[in-house]
Amino acid sequence: MRQDARENRERILAAAEEVFGTQGAAGSTEEVARRAGVGHATVFRHFPTKEELIEAALLRHFDRLTDQALAIAATPDPATGWRTLLRTMIETGATKLTLGTMLPAKPSTAAIGASDRLKAAVSEVLRQAQNSGAVRPSATVEEVYLLIRGLAQASATMPPNPETLSRAIDIVLSGLSQPPRGYPSRCGNDHQT
Amino acid sequence: MRQDARENRERILAAAEEVFGTQGAAGSTEEVARRAGVGHATVFRHFPTKEELIEAALLRHFDRLTDQALAIAATPDPATGWRTLLRTMIETGATKLTLGTMLPAKPSTAAIGASDRLKAAVSEVLRQAQNSGAVRPSATVEEVYLLIRGLAQASATMPPNPETLSRAIDIVLSGLSQPPRGYPSRCGNDHQT
Amino acid sequence: MRQDARENRERILAAAEEVFGTQGAAGSTEEVARRAGVGHATVFRHFPTKEELIEAALLRHFDRLTDQALAIAATPDPATGWRTLLRTMIETGATKLTLGTMLPAKPSTAAIGASDRLKAAVSEVLRQAQNSGAVRPSATVEEVYLLIRGLAQASATMPPNPETLSRAIDIVLSGLSQPPRGYPSRCGNDHQT
Amino acid sequence: MRQDARENRERILAAAEEVFGTQGAAGSTEEVARRAGVGHATVFRHFPTKEELIEAALLRHFDRLTDQALAIAATPDPATGWRTLLRTMIETGATKLTLGTMLPAKPSTAAIGASDRLKAAVSEVLRQAQNSGAVRPSATVEEVYLLIRGLAQASATMPPNPETLSRAIDIVLSGLSQPPRGYPSRCGNDHQT
DNA sequence: TATGAATGAGTGTTCATTCAT
DNA sequence: GATGAATGAACACTCATTCAT
Structure with missing residues (x-):
């Protein structure tokens, strides 16, 4: 279970680099979640803001x-x-x-x-x-x-x-x-x- | 009246340079209006978009x-x-x-x-x-x-x-x-x- | 001058029939003014509301x-x-x-x-x-x-x-x-x- | 949770029938939300437009x-x-x-x-x-x-x-x-x- | 008197964040 | 722990109405 979380965290960060790198801070967290293949709220569980x-x-x-x-x-x-x-x-x-x-x-x-x-x-x-x-x-x-x-x-x-x-x-x-x-x-x- | 409009237009453009120059396209038109000292809709009268x-x-x-x-x-x-x-x-x-x-x-x-x-x-x-x-x-x-x-x-x-x-x-x-x-x-x- | 006003009033009413007849109450007074060939505010001088x-x-x-x-x-x-x-x-x-x-x-x-x-x-x-x-x-x-x-x-x-x-x-x-x-x-x- | 969403969806649709049935397309989505007893944005979650x-x-x-x-x-x-x-x-x-x-x-x-x-x-x-x-x-x-x-x-x-x-x-x-x-x-x- | 200009209230829509399952 | 659902705050834009010329 801890393993899953780690993987998710990593996938989210990778997605975030792509999204915010391309669109700047205007990129949306939902886009990040989508690219990371996780639910929208999961992103917020890992990074509250x-x-x-x-x-x-x-x-x-x-x-x-x-x-x-x-x-x-x-x-x-x-x-x-x-x-x-x-x-x-x-x-x-x-x-x-x-x-x-x-x-x-x-x-x-x-x-x-x-x-x-x-x-x-x-x-x-x-x-x-x-x-x-x-x-x-x-x-x-x-x-x-x-x-x-x-x-x-x-x-x-x-x-x-x-x-x-x-x-x-x-x-x-x-x-x-x-x-x-x-x-x-x-x-x-x-x-x- | 034409005079007023010109002045407003100029003030709006100046405000827009400040706002969009600082915050990029993420800046809001309302901020522009506020800095120009005009109503929100006046900006749209001058620049419809x-x-x-x-x-x-x-x-x-x-x-x-x-x-x-x-x-x-x-x-x-x-x-x-x-x-x-x-x-x-x-x-x-x-x-x-x-x-x-x-x-x-x-x-x-x-x-x-x-x-x-x-x-x-x-x-x-x-x-x-x-x-x-x-x-x-x-x-x-x-x-x-x-x-x-x-x-x-x-x-x-x-x-x-x-x-x-x-x-x-x-x-x-x-x-x-x-x-x-x-x-x-x-x-x-x-x-x- | 009274003559002009009458003519304007008539043109406005005709335009209003067209506009509101076609689009219902959702039609805009500006559209009416445009079709009547008068300024926007003139409509309101004749019909305050x-x-x-x-x-x-x-x-x-x-x-x-x-x-x-x-x-x-x-x-x-x-x-x-x-x-x-x-x-x-x-x-x-x-x-x-x-x-x-x-x-x-x-x-x-x-x-x-x-x-x-x-x-x-x-x-x-x-x-x-x-x-x-x-x-x-x-x-x-x-x-x-x-x-x-x-x-x-x-x-x-x-x-x-x-x-x-x-x-x-x-x-x-x-x-x-x-x-x-x-x-x-x-x-x-x-x-x- | 799926249950709640279903209920909300149903309530929204019912409210929409009332509102748009009475006022035509001029009715506002906010009115629909109010009558359905849900937040404004919830309507858009169910019906994006x-x-x-x-x-x-x-x-x-x-x-x-x-x-x-x-x-x-x-x-x-x-x-x-x-x-x-x-x-x-x-x-x-x-x-x-x-x-x-x-x-x-x-x-x-x-x-x-x-x-x-x-x-x-x-x-x-x-x-x-x-x-x-x-x-x-x-x-x-x-x-x-x-x-x-x-x-x-x-x-x-x-x-x-x-x-x-x-x-x-x-x-x-x-x-x-x-x-x-x-x-x-x-x-x-x-x-x- | 006629009108361009100004604006506050309202509308559809998005989004970060919170909640319940 | 993960997620779909909910929502308030914000935004771009429209429009009836008022004001100043």
Whole structure:
């Protein structure tokens, strides 16, 4: 019986990622229940509130990304790893969840924890990339997050041509590899403040 | 009387930009009416449908941006102009409207026209920047639009620290000024494919 | 100026007959104004209330029917006259107004007066037809009215084939010419109580 | 629980018959909910659309009448049966539903089926009455339906004195038992095939 | 006087949440 | 524990009526 509940919970979360990822917070819990193949009220037994459901789905998404980031951090090639992480976050954020868009007011401590863990993992990968010289040292995780969120949201609400998305990501990567515009890189001392 | 109606129409559109810009299409017309200081039904007298209201607000926003883009295109300094345009589009898109996110199905011909005019004006400024050497020639308006939309949406749904936004924009500008990453610029042949 | 007002009033009433005759009390005053070619508020200047408008339209219809009934009463052939009156009332009631259907609560004295005058005129034609032997003497104007109203309403809400309507009217006329069923007419004393 | 739903459904349908029968399609679903003693939204859970609710109420009414007609058809006395059926249809149509008045555009196949079944059953009773000589053979079900609908609607919108309704029905029955007016029955061959 | 504009009350419909089985 | 049923709050939209020009 506990087993059934677990399975249901998992199916509901998967459905929630699909529904809210596609339609934003406007998606209905009934749609989630339908896709999960469970009764409408069962969703509420597991997640007493729509907000809590969204939060749980987000949390799961965050945890997954954290795992990927940690795996990448354990990898020998920081430059490639960084690039991969960026793409992954944008693409999965696009089709599935527009990250922290929902949940404006009061994220639960669990969500905050997951978010912090993810940020820490991303920061670690970023730092490795910076150490390897692939990303200029002045970049912080804040602006990177903003760019990731932006491309993910934009892709979710109006899916671009994959080529276009790819080129946009390249622009970001390229921008991260040089000193900020206005201080054009001169030959010989590429990345420095 | 015509005067009153004009004023109301203007107030409604301003309110609509605020509401739909912040909350997306999920915003309610009643909220718009409240902020405009008019009765609920007055909104419908001016815009018989929620969709038409959103469209009208978008159109107004597009037209304004087009004017700004054209003004910038008439300016002698393409590099600065380009930078200014980018910032303007992202920042006003942020506080006001998440650009073309809404209106999924059937944009009216008027909206399409306004959108096309804006794209043309932006393209013109972009071309000038490319001719001046400030932006690498391989960049197309498509990926630039995607980045703009992304930063505007992300800023609208979860307003970032202005510093952070600024740095994110710098990254984009910087990325646009160099050849795409993966083909690192070697000294002597700065921007080429 | 008084002339304009008269003309407007007339046009409004004509439009009202069309609109309410076709759609019942569910018809909108705006539709009436549109068909009359006047502004929406003008209708309300002439008839301060939707009910009063409907009443006025009814009244006009009643007066017209009264005139026709009186004209028929002045005619030498009571049998034909009766038949004509019945058809007229059903057919014009159908296309134009479902008679007293609207105005449930409180008909104005004017409307009551018009209604009474019409009933009196119809009664007169009926009496003549009875005197001539075309209609059996036991019939009263009450049941005749009910049948007329019924056929008019039924025709208005779901227009029948003209042939069908004609045959239905014939059935009523035929039923009015014989003693009621159950006391089958024996030869020799055809119509009497 | 299934039991409760059934009861509610039944109560809603009964309320709908009353409301729409009296006020036509202009009646409100809220009124229906109130009379059924259920919440507003419960009505929509059972019948997702006002049209579907009206249709379901009609269908139930039709089915009931069909059953009565079939029962009458199985009876030994066609003349009495015919008279009873007519009265029943008019009287229940009156207090309950003005028959097929609503549902202008697209009656569902279920509704069409029910309507056809009823018409067939009525036709059968009519044919028996004609065979027995109680109704003249030239009458078709079409005009009979029109008269029934008319008296039902008229009675619903402005309830007549029962006496008056009775006499009106007698007129119809009498009209159906003779050849149409204009070809007055001569003594000796009153009603024949 | 005629009218475009404004609006409150009402309607059909959806949805998150609660309840009874 | 799971679920169909119930419901109040909210929303988009309509319309009779009033107001200001």
